[in-house]
Amino acid sequence: MAVGLAGQIVIGLIAGLLIGGFHFASLWWNTRLFAIGAAGKAIALQLGRIAVAVAAVTLFARLGLAALLCGALGLLVARPLLLWRFGESR
Numbered sequence: 001m002a003v004g005l006a007g008q009i010v011i012g013l014i015a016g017l018l019i020g021g022f023h024f025a026s027l028w029w030n031t032r033l034f035a036i037g038a039a040g041k042a043i044a045l046q047l048g049r050i051a052v053a054v055a056a057v058t059l060f061a062r063l064g065l066a067a068l069l070c071g072a073l074g075l076l077v078a079r080p081l082l083l084w085r086f087g088e089s090r
Contacts, residue, residue, distance in 0.1 A: 012063070016075045022052065
C-alpha cells in the first residue's frame with residue numbers, strides 16, 4: 001500500500017492514540033477481572049490486548065517507517081493522557 005509521508009504520519013498518530021487508549025483502558029478492566037477472581041476472562045482479555053497491539057504495530061510497519069514511528073509514539077502518549085484524564089487510581 002503506497003501512502004505518502006504526511007499520510008503515514010497522520011495515520012500512525014491517530015491510530016496509535018486510539019489503539020493505545022483501548023490498550024491502557026482495557027488494562028483497568030483486566031485488573032478488575034483478576035480482582036474478582038475471573039482469571040479466565042482476564043487472561044483472554046490480556047491476550048486480546050496484546051494481539052491488537054501486535055497487529056497494529058505490524059500494520060504500521062507495512063505502511064512505512066514514519067507510520068511505525070508515529071504509531072508507536074501514539075501508543076506511548078496514550079498512557080499519560082489516560083492517567084491525566086482519569087487519575088492515577090481510576
